Amino acid sequence: MRAWWTxxxxxxxxxxxMRSLLVILIGLPLLLILLLGSAFNTDIKPAKVAVFNAxxxxxxxxxxxxxxxxxxxxxxxxxxxxxxSEVQDWVREGTVDYGVSIPSDFSLQVETGKAAEWLTYAxxxxxxxxxADAVVNRYLSTVNLQIAAVQILGVMNAGDILKExxxxxxxxxxxxxxxxxEIFGETSAIQYxxxxxxxxFLLYGGMAAAIALINQRESxxxxxxxxxxxxxxxxxxxxxxxxxxxxxxxxxxIVVFTSFVYDVNWGGQxxxxxxxxxxxxxxxxxxxxxxxxxxxxxxxxxxxxxxxxFSMTFLSGGMMTGIEKMVGGANKLTINHWASTSLRAVMTxxxxxxxxxxxxxxxxxxxxxxxxxxIRLPKVVKPHA
Amino acid sequence: xxxxxxxxxxxxxASEKHTMGLxxxxxxxxxxxxxxxxxxxxxxxDTTITVNHLNFSIGEGEIFGxxxxxxxxxxxxxxxxSGLLAPSGGDILVDGYSxxxxxxxxxxxxxxxxxxxxxxxxxxxxxxxTFFAKLYGLRGSLLRDRVxxxxxxxxLLEKAKDKPSTFSGGMKRRLNIACAIMHRPKxxxxxxxxxxxxxxxxxxxxxxxxxxxxxxxxVIYTSHYMEEVEAICTRIGILDQGKLIxxxxxxxxxxxxxxxxxxxxxxxxxxxxxxxxxxxxxxxxQLDESxxxxxxxxxxxxxxxILQDLLFIIQKHGINLRKLxxxxxxxxxxxxxxxxxxxxxx
Ligand SMILES: Nc1ncnc2c1ncn2[C@@H]1O[C@H](COP(=O)(O)OP(=O)(O)O)[C@@H](O)[C@H]1O
Ligand SMILES: [Mg+2]
Numbered sequence: 001m002r003a004w005w006t007x008x009x010x011x012x013x014x015x016x017x018m019r020s021l022l023v024i025l026i027g028l029p030l031l032l033i034l035l036l037g038s039a040f041n042t043d044i045k046p047a048k049v050a051v052f053n054a055x056x057x058x059x060x061x062x063x064x065x066x067x068x069x070x071x072x073x074x075x076x077x078x079x080x081x082x083x084x085s086e087v088q089d090w091v092r093e094g095t096v097d098y099g100v101s102i103p104s105d106f107s108l109q110v111e112t113g114k115a116a117e118w119l120t121y122a123x124x125x126x127x128x129x130x131x132a133d134a135v136v137n138r139y140l141s142t143v144n145l146q147i148a149a150v151q152i153l154g155v156m157n158a159g160d161i162l163k164e165x166x167x168x169x170x171x172x173x174x175x176x177x178x179x180x181x182e183i184f185g186e187t188s189a190i191q192y193x194x195x196x197x198x199x200x201f202l203l204y205g206g207m208a209a210a211i212a213l214i215n216q217r218e219s220x221x222x223x224x225x226x227x228x229x230x231x232x233x234x235x236x237x238x239x240x241x242x243x244x245x246x247x248x249x250x251x252x253x254i255v256v257f258t259s260f261v262y263d264v265n266w267g268g269q270x271x272x273x274x275x276x277x278x279x280x281x282x283x284x285x286x287x288x289x290x291x292x293x294x295x296x297x298x299x300x301x302x303x304x305x306x307x308x309x310f311s312m313t314f315l316s317g318g319m320m321t322g323i324e325k326m327v328g329g330a331n332k333l334t335i336n337h338w339a340s341t342s343l344r345a346v347m348t349x350x351x352x353x354x355x356x357x358x359x360x361x362x363x364x365x366x367x368x369x370x371x372x373x374x375i376r377l378p379k380v381v382k383p384h385a
Numbered sequence: 386x387x388x389x390x391x392x393x394x395x396x397x398x399a400s401e402k403h404t405m406g407l408x409x410x411x412x413x414x415x416x417x418x419x420x421x422x423x424x425x426x427x428x429x430x431d432t433t434i435t436v437n438h439l440n441f442s443i444g445e446g447e448i449f450g451x452x453x454x455x456x457x458x459x460x461x462x463x464x465x466x467s468g469l470l471a472p473s474g475g476d477i478l479v480d481g482y483s484x485x486x487x488x489x490x491x492x493x494x495x496x497x498x499x500x501x502x503x504x505x506x507x508x509x510x511x512x513x514x515t516f517f518a519k520l521y522g523l524r525g526s527l528l529r530d531r532v533x534x535x536x537x538x539x540x541l542l543e544k545a546k547d548k549p550s551t552f553s554g555g556m557k558r559r560l561n562i563a564c565a566i567m568h569r570p571k572x573x574x575x576x577x578x579x580x581x582x583x584x585x586x587x588x589x590x591x592x593x594x595x596x597x598x599x600x601x602x603x604v605i606y607t608s609h610y611m612e613e614v615e616a617i618c619t620r621i622g623i624l625d626q627g628k629l630i631x632x633x634x635x636x637x638x639x640x641x642x643x644x645x646x647x648x649x650x651x652x653x654x655x656x657x658x659x660x661x662x663x664x665x666x667x668x669x670x671q672l673d674e675s676x677x678x679x680x681x682x683x684x685x686x687x688x689x690x691i692l693q694d695l696l697f698i699i700q701k702h703g704i705n706l707r708k709l710x711x712x713x714x715x716x717x718x719x720x721x722x723x724x725x726x727x728x729x730x731x
Binding site for chain 2: 002003006007010013014017018219220221223224225226227228229230235
């Protein structure tokens with residue numbers, strides 16, 4: 001036990017001095033998360049829309065309701081203005097991103113079957129103008145469509161019909177921005193990539209165990225441990241656990257850094273996140289040792305391991321979202337898929353039972369790889385290969 | 386310099402008491418007398434026999450040299466002795482314990498200095514020694530003292546905080562030694578510790594082998610440099626193609642060859658009478674003249690009186706002796722004679 005702890009401790013000391021390794025295993029994922037996460041996240045802030053409603057006719061309640069609904073969504077924030085000129089002033093000053101002024105005869109116009117118009121004022125940010133335009137158009141196009149229907153089908157109570165236009169599904173440009181897009185599922189882009197790259201680099205961290213063992217075999221220090229009266233199993237396990245510590249450090253730094261600096265919401269269930277990271281790192285260590293037992297040297301091990309981890313990340317959608325739907329279920333064969341989906345489920349706090357199923361599959365992967373690794377371990381650590 | 390010094394002797398006395406009580410578990414009587422015993426040791430890789438029925442013993446306090454060309458099987462033998470490789474046949478006893486049956490007991494008594502450097506570049510000299518010391522079970526103040534002692538012994542105490550990446554080849558070799566001696570092992574095994582280093586470090590290492598031995602450790606020293614082995618070893622085993630072709634003290638080995646020593650006389654003038662008298666001496670094997678007769682090289686049978694006799698003859702003829710050189714037969718020629726090959730393929 002002491003031999004184990006001694007080895008773990010000195011492995012950690014060594015890792016702490018390998019600056020370039022730490023940069024690759026911890027700095028690189030943080031950079032990738034930032035680049036990919038923010039590339040798809042530029043439109044994350046809602047557009048502030050000033051609204052002045054001068055209409056006191058039948059449509060007034062429907063319009064008020066419509067804007068309340070729109071404001072409840074993530075794209076629009078509504079500010080009530082006291083006059084049409086205030087709307088214009090606010091837009092000009094930049095207090096708001098977009099202005100809407102509803103004329104006092106709007107209800108009347110609609111009821112008499114005339115084309116309905118709102119006065120809109122575009123602000124300086126194009127993407128926000130698009131978002132606000134989309135909301136306005138949604139309302140007006142529905143109303144105008146129904147006016148046409150009224151004209152053709154005869155008299156109907158316009159107020160009843162006009163409650164129908166809804167702010168939902170009205171925005172086309174938003175789908176890369178926020179959490180409810182199809183591509184990123186329930187999570188935001190930055191959450192999605194945080195999960196994907198945490199997993200990918202934890203797997204890479206697992207390779208450190210195999211590399212450490214090969215290095216120590218090639219440098220003869222493993223043989224030196226073997227001439228030692230303390231248990232060789234314990235010292236070997238110590239070398240492996242040393243890289244486990246490295247993985248733990250990776251996970252902690254990535255989670256803490258992304259949540260404080262990038263504002264990533266990890267969902268708060270840190271014990272489950274720790275479990276997922278543990279299983280992923282274990283699977284990575286198992287994979288690394290298995291590959292090393294066949295490859296026999298450092299270079300081949302690194303090459304094969306990189307190819308496999310890279311492919312798994314790609315297939316599971318960690319580099320290009322949506323890939324997983326095109327690969328005919330091959331994504332389900334990757335460690336990354338099960339680890340990322342369970343992490344994302346934890347982040348959004350939805351589908352707890354589903355998350356546990358995915359964690360179960362991940363654990364199965366880790367267990368199988370570790371068993372193979374234990375069987376193949378002698379091939380890696382045997383002093384005379 | 387150090388108030389402690391490198392004192393193995395305490396440990397030996399302690400461990401002897403300890404092993405005495407366990408002597409019934411030891412393997413026979415012969416083992417009581419020798420520290421290391423190779424018995425019919427064989428190592429096969431597939432069909433090739435790398436070590437072929439080795440049989441020899443090493444007594445306590447010896448510096449035993451294992452001499453042989455590259456590929457002779459020196460490292461393989463050493464690895465079997467230190468538990469790195471399982472023998473294909475036979476057994477090795479250390480202090481009476483079998484490497485097959487009681488490897489832990491054997492390993493406790495051994496410090497192996499491997500042929501290849503086995504140190505961590507990322508750890509300082511002190512951390513390197515401390516790490517292995519901890520694996521030998523040393524703790525606390527004893528640990529610190531022994532680590533200091535070992536570093537001091539190899540002359541690296543001042544460099545204790547530096548990483549080996551800043552060291553010269555010789556310093557790395559010395560650190561490699563420090564990592565194997567801090568637990569004061571009964572048996573220190575050095576596998577070609579002087580390969581590829583400068584003469585100064587080489588002398589330092591040879592000197593440290595002698596001191597370790599004086600302090601009580603038995604040493605096994607492998608090399609393909611016969612000068613080294615001749616210089617420091619009390620007994621020598623010559624290994625060739627996995628077989629022990631000769632074993633004994635330097636003198637014993639020379640007697641095996643039956644080759645006499647050479648005496649070189651440098652004189653101020655020559656005389657025919659003197660030459661005749663010298664060549665008629667019963668101990669004379671061969672007499673050569675050179676330097677216009679002013680240098681005589683006499684190959685003689687070994688006997689205590691011959692040198693005295695020859696000096697008497699020279700003096701009798703009123704000839705002055707300028708210089709006398711005595712050349713002993715070396716192991717190189719011994720090896721050549723036994724195998725028909727030289728130790729080093731140059
Ligand atoms: N793992 C191995 N498989 C096959 N042959 C080996 C192996 N290890 C060493 N040998 C062979 O055993 C012989 C002795 O090697 P070694 O003990 O290293 O010699 P030395 O230390 O005397 O130079 C060499 O011919 C070497 O090729
Ligand atoms: Mg060798």
